[in-house]
Amino acid sequence: MKCPKCDEELTVKVGSKVHCEKCSVLSDMTSVATVRCEKCGHIFQIAVQSKNIFSVKKDKI
Numbered sequence: 001m002k003c004p005k006c007d008e009e010l011t012v013k014v015g016s017k018v019h020c021e022k023c024s025v026l027s028d029m030t031s032v033a034t035v036r037c038e039k040c041g042h043i044f045q046i047a048v049q050s051k052n053i054f055s056v057k058k059d060k061i
Contacts, residue, residue: 003037003040003044005037005042006040006042008037008040010037012033032047033045
């Protein structure tokens, strides 16, 4: 992604794990992160969606 003000290339990495027992995840988890560009200081928000971050796999029993 790029800063909307100065066009600096930015990287945001988020990791998480969902553990389910006797159920399935049916919807994506969505959150908003507020970030500041280190080059120009511009502060803005980005949507962080689980489908872009991690995949949910069933454990083998």
